[in-house]
Amino acid sequence: xxxxxxxxxxxxxxxxxxxxxxxxxxxxxxxxxxxxxxxxxxxxxxxxxxxxxxxxxxxxxxxxxxxxxxxxxxxxxxxxxxxxxxxxxxxxxxxxxxxxxxxxxxxxxxxxxxxxxxxxxxxxxxxxxxxxxxxxxxxxxxxxxxxxxxxxxxxxxxxxxxxxxxxxxxxxxxxxxxxxxxxxxxxxxxxxxxxxxxxxxxxxxxxxxxxxxxxxxxxxxxxxxxxxxxxxxxxxxxxxxxxxxxxxxxxxxxxxxxxxxxxxxxxxxxxxxxxxxxxxxxxxxxxxxxxxxxxxxxxxxxxxxxxxxxxxxxxxxxxxxxxxxxxxxxxxxxxxxx
Amino acid sequence: xxxxxxxxxxxxxxxxxxxxxxxxxxxxxxxxxxxxxxxxxxxxxxxxxxxxxxxxxxxxxxxxxxxxxxxxxxxxxxxxxxxxxxxxxxxxxxxxxxxxxxxxxxxxxxxxxxxxxxxxxxxxxxxxxxxxxxxxxxxxxxxxxxxxxxxxxxxxxxxxxxxxxxxxxxxxxxxxxxxxxxxxxxxxxxxxxxxxxxxxxxxxxxxxxxxxxxxxxxxxxxxxxxxxxxxxxxxxxxxxxxxxxxxxxxxxxxxxxxxxxxxxxxxxxxxxxxxxxxxxxxxxxxxxxxxxxxxxxxxxxxxxxxxxxxxxxxxxxxxxxxxxxxxxxxxxxxxxxx
Numbered sequence: 001x002x003x004x005x006x007x008x009x010x011x012x013x014x015x016x017x018x019x020x021x022x023x024x025x026x027x028x029x030x031x032x033x034x035x036x037x038x039x040x041x042x043x044x045x046x047x048x049x050x051x052x053x054x055x056x057x058x059x060x061x062x063x064x065x066x067x068x069x070x071x072x073x074x075x076x077x078x079x080x081x082x083x084x085x086x087x088x089x090x091x092x093x094x095x096x097x098x099x100x101x102x103x104x105x106x107x108x109x110x111x112x113x114x115x116x117x118x119x120x121x122x123x124x125x126x127x128x129x130x131x132x133x134x135x136x137x138x139x140x141x142x143x144x145x146x147x148x149x150x151x152x153x154x155x156x157x158x159x160x161x162x163x164x165x166x167x168x169x170x171x172x173x174x175x176x177x178x179x180x181x182x183x184x185x186x187x188x189x190x191x192x193x194x195x196x197x198x199x200x201x202x203x204x205x206x207x208x209x210x211x212x213x214x215x216x217x218x219x220x221x222x223x224x225x226x227x228x229x230x231x232x233x234x235x236x237x238x239x240x241x242x243x244x245x246x247x248x249x250x251x252x253x254x255x256x257x258x259x260x261x262x263x264x265x266x267x268x269x270x271x272x273x274x275x276x277x278x279x280x281x282x283x284x285x286x287x288x289x290x291x292x293x294x295x296x297x298x299x300x301x302x303x304x305x306x307x308x309x310x311x312x313x314x315x316x317x318x319x320x321x322x323x324x325x326x327x328x329x330x331x332x333x334x335x336x337x338x
Numbered sequence: 339x340x341x342x343x344x345x346x347x348x349x350x351x352x353x354x355x356x357x358x359x360x361x362x363x364x365x366x367x368x369x370x371x372x373x374x375x376x377x378x379x380x381x382x383x384x385x386x387x388x389x390x391x392x393x394x395x396x397x398x399x400x401x402x403x404x405x406x407x408x409x410x411x412x413x414x415x416x417x418x419x420x421x422x423x424x425x426x427x428x429x430x431x432x433x434x435x436x437x438x439x440x441x442x443x444x445x446x447x448x449x450x451x452x453x454x455x456x457x458x459x460x461x462x463x464x465x466x467x468x469x470x471x472x473x474x475x476x477x478x479x480x481x482x483x484x485x486x487x488x489x490x491x492x493x494x495x496x497x498x499x500x501x502x503x504x505x506x507x508x509x510x511x512x513x514x515x516x517x518x519x520x521x522x523x524x525x526x527x528x529x530x531x532x533x534x535x536x537x538x539x540x541x542x543x544x545x546x547x548x549x550x551x552x553x554x555x556x557x558x559x560x561x562x563x564x565x566x567x568x569x570x571x572x573x574x575x576x577x578x579x580x581x582x583x584x585x586x587x588x589x590x591x592x593x594x595x596x597x598x599x600x601x602x603x604x605x606x607x608x609x610x611x612x613x614x615x616x617x618x619x620x621x622x623x624x625x626x627x628x629x630x631x632x633x634x635x636x637x638x639x640x641x642x643x644x645x646x647x648x649x650x651x652x653x654x655x656x657x658x659x660x661x662x663x664x665x666x667x668x669x670x671x672x673x674x675x676x
Contacts, residue, residue, distance in 0.1 A: 001464050006415060006439040008465055049656055077344060078524060086424040087650035088444050092527065096661040101344040101524040103452065104648075106426050106442040114441065118456075125463035126339050127346055186416060186439040189430065214439075310442075312425035318387055323434040 001125075004218025007185040014123040016331070017071075017130075017176035019287035020064025022057045024165030026139065027284070030266040035288035036166075037064045043140050043165060050141035051089050057167035057280070058083070058094035058136050065132060069171040076100050076171065077128040080118055082111035083136045083279055084163075085145060090136060100132065109204075109233050110187070110308030111135040112168065112283035113327040117184035119172040120329070124181075129174050136167035137278030146197070146313055159199035161235045161262060162272035168283025178334060179294040182301075185215035185328040189310065195321040197311060201238025201262070201274055204307040207324035208234060209245040211305055215328045216251065223253050227299045230290065232282035232306035232326070233262035235275030261285035261304075282306040286331075294333045301332040339463075342556025345523040346455070348462040354669070355409075355468075355514035357625035358402025360395045362503030364477065365622075368604040373626035374504075375402045381478050381503060388479035389427050395505035395618070396421075396432035396474050403470060407509040414438050414509065415466040418456055420449035421474045421617055422501075423483060428474060438470065447542075447571050448525070448646030449473040450506065450621040451665040455522035457510040458667070462519075467512050474505035475616030484535070484651055497537035499573045499600060500610035506621025516672060517632040520639075521557050523666040525549035527648065533659040535649060539576025539600070539612055542645040545662035546572060547583040549643055553666045554589065561591050565637045568628065570620035570644035570664070571600035573613030599623035599642075620644040624669075632671045639670040 003009040021036045028039040038060060045053040058081065066073055079098060081091035082105035095102040107114040115133035122128040140150050142163040148154045172181065190207040208231050216222055223229060234242055239260045246253055261282040262275035286304050293299045305328040311320070341347040359374045366377040376398060383391040396419065404411055417436060419429035420443035433440040445452040453471035460466040478488050480501040486492045510519065528548050532541040546569050554560055561567060572580055577598045584591055599620040600613035624642050631637045643666040649658070 002415060002466055051652060051656070077340060082444070084425075085650070086652060087422075087446070087648065089650045089653050092648040092650075092661050093653070093658070095663075096527040096529050099526055101526050102663060103456075103524060104444040106420070106444045108425070118441075121463075121465060122459075125459075125465065127459060127463065128340055186441060188437055188439050189434040191434050310425065310430040312423070312427045312430075314389060314424060315427050315431070318389070320431070323430050325433075325440060 006214055007183060007218035008121055009183045009219060010120050010124040010181055012124050013180035013182055014120040014172050015176045015180055016178045016291060017171045017173040018065050018069035019291060020061040020169040021284040021288040022060045022167050023284060027164060027166055032265050032289045035292055050138050051085055054090035054136055054138035054141050055093040058090055058134055059097055061134055061167035061169035062098055062132050065169040065171045071130055073100060076130045076132050078103055078131045080105055080115040080131065080133040082106050082115060084108060084142050107325060108308030108310050109277055109279050110306040110325050110327050111279040113304055113306035113329045116170060116329045117327055120181035120184060123172050123174055131172050132169055134167055134169035135279035135283040137163050137280035139163045139165045142278060156273060157198050158273050159237055160273050161201060161275050161277035163278040164265060164276045164281040166280035166284040168280060168287040170287050179291050179331050180334055181329060182332055183219050183330045185211055185218060187211040187326045189323045189325050191321050191323040193321045197316055199237065200309040201235035202241055203322040204309055204324040205234055205238045205241035205245060208242050208305050208307045208326040211326040211328050212251060213249055223251060223257060226301050226303045228302045229258045230302060230304050231260045233277040234260045234307055235262045237274050294331060297333055303328055303330045344552055345521060345556035346459055347521045347557060348458050348519055350462050351518035351520055352458040352461040352510050353514045353518055354516045354629060355509045355511040356403050356407035357629060358399040358507040359622040359626040360398045360505050361622060365502060365504055367608065370603050370627045373630055388476050389423055392428035392474055392476035392479050393431040396428055396472055397435055399472055399505035399507035400436055400470050403507040403509045409468055411438060414468045414470050416441055416469045418443055418453040418471040420444050420453060422446060422480050445663060446646030446648050447615055447617050448644040448663050448665050449617040451642055451644035451667045454508060454667045455665055458519035458522060461510050461512055469510050470507055472505055472507035473617035473621040475501050475618035477501045477503045480616060494611060495536050496611050497575055498611050499539060499613050499615035501616040502603060502614050502619040504618035504622040506618060506625040508625050517629050517669050518672055519667060520670055521668045523549055523553035523556060525664045527661045527663050529659050529661040531659045535654055537575060538647040539573035540579055541660040542647055542662040543572055543576045543579035543583060546580050546643050546645045546664045549664040549666050550589060551587055561589060561595060564639050564641045566640045567596045568640060568642050569598045571615040572598045572645060573600045575612050632669060635671055641666055641668045
């Protein structure tokens with residue numbers, strides 16, 4: 001149900017009944033390795049192209065989530081999927097093999113929460129009993145498309161981020177057991193004129209704070225209502241800017257209350273420059289690590305703000321700045337085990 | 339509300355309160371020229387690239403629709419937009435200037451009805467009072483990205499289709515005056531193994547009929563419930579195949595009951611080979627011509643099935659076949675003028 005200008009409150013609190021998190025070899029060396037369902041030991045996943053490998057990631061994430069949910073594929077009404085590849089090629093081919101009625105979404109790295117918001121919305125408003133939502137990225141497929149093939153060995157500045165190779169899926173249901181989705185805020189596109197594709201965290205920070213502010217206004221909440229606020233993939237530079245902007249806007253955060261998925265997934269010492277990024281990043285950190293903490297009651301209520309840089313190689317070539325967006329979803333630990 | 343396996347019935351019958359339809363010079367010579375709000379006399383629309391020209395089409399379509407709705411931009415809760423360009427570049431940049439909370443969709447040429455289905459769903463379930471949904475394409479931007487720059491003068495076989503230069507937008511509302519959206523069916527991805535990007539109508543026909551069958555089963559309706567069934571852009575070849583498939587599946591159509599937007603927009607003699615295509619095609623034919631016929635009570639109830647070929651240049655290069663999808667939305671003439 002619409003709340004305020006651009007938010008929904010989910011009265012039935014749809015349940016994240018099960019998740020599937022699949023990663024690649026670099027993620028296998030990361031800090032959250034033990035919280036993945038499955039980790040591949042190379043980037044090809046037995047396929048002949050990186051894009052086909054990404055399709056495998058999506059299929060496996062959905063299959064894991066559906067299997068763990070105790071449902072069968074035919075009981076899932078809709079699949080919501082998005083990724084960074086042109087025309088959502090990996091999502092499309094995964095949708096073809098999964099044969100679930102399909103809604104394609106594009107929000108760059110914000111796709112994880114765009115999908116979770118829509119999935120929870122559909123379940124809350126009786127448009128579906130069970131929805132699977134999935135977001136993914138593949139490091140080499142992304143580098144090849146947006147920058148240079150990794151084989152070129154191009155150098156990057158320290159402000160750039162490392163695209164995660166991973167897919168994270170969630171089955172959102174009217175019934176079952178698991179953490180619950182309580183509200184969502186759909187962001188506006190914000191563009192502060194930054195045009196450096198090697199500093200996307202900096203470009204995305206204002207969009208994250210714009211959505212954060214809209215969320216608190218719309219739902220009449222404040223940071224005090226959340227144990228943790230987690231951005232999608234602002235990285236070190238973007239997170240610092242976002243914290244500054246929060247302070248300027250009077251959004252009062254406690255120490256260590258605002259973290260970033262892009263700074264959680266890898267270990268110190270992994271060469272990821274300013275942090276991780278990609279739609280798969282916030283998807284696996286949320287559906288793996290953060291939900292585990294909610295299930296363990298280490299956290300009771302969190303707000304995930306997935307940020308997306310909606311640039312394209314073409315908009316960069318045409319000397320445009322980077323339009324950014326962020327969508328926020330609040331998740332709480334289940335009150336009762338049903 | 340979920341009906342059957344993959345459909346929604348909209349009990350409140352959301353109202354298409356106003357629309358905006360913008361076209362290019364080729365559309366200005368077409369059969370439906372008089373039903374556009376605005377026609378440009380060249381493909382550049384005053385911009386320095388075709389993609390930026392497409393952004394102008396989207397902005398103008400939304401602005402027209404919002405202005406005609408009597409609402410102001412701040413009253414519109416969400417903008418749903420999609421197009422064919424990589425990373426939805428034109429949609430993103432239009433979303434940036436319109437500043438309406440933004441949900442990016444990708445369904446290739448099915449985006450028009452993916453957007454209308456979601457917009458009507460949000461309005462029906464009280465997730466929004468007013469939503470603007472828009473789909474667009476630009477002939478030269480599409481040719482450049484998917485095939486060859488038009489300046490090369492490449493030859494095409496007679497099975498190929500002509501991408502429409504147009505954007506169609508609709509403001510869908512809880513109140514107002516206008517035709518009403520009564521149900522929608524979200525399609526599965528269907529791939530019959532066709533791999534010729536110059537015969538997309540043929541590839542898409544099975545997806546259209548799959549969704550048609552699902553729609554009739556889910557909503558317990560039959561072709562007899564509709565005055566007209568209109569596919570998105572199957573073109574001559576695809577429409578003939580779809581009619582054959584309907585017959586095989588026992589879907590009984592009256593003569594002239596099943597038409598195609600891709601065969602309605604241009605005049606005989608315009609060199610469009612097997613017909614028109616592109617997300618803008620079904621958007622402007624529906625929001626212009628078809629809604630005019632509903633308003634005139636020349637038609638009372640229609641079903642629009644927008645079809646999409648979810649291929650990418652990359653999937654073609656990797657020798658994949660073409661995954662296709664179709665989403666159906668039923669629209670009826672307003673019962674009462676409110």
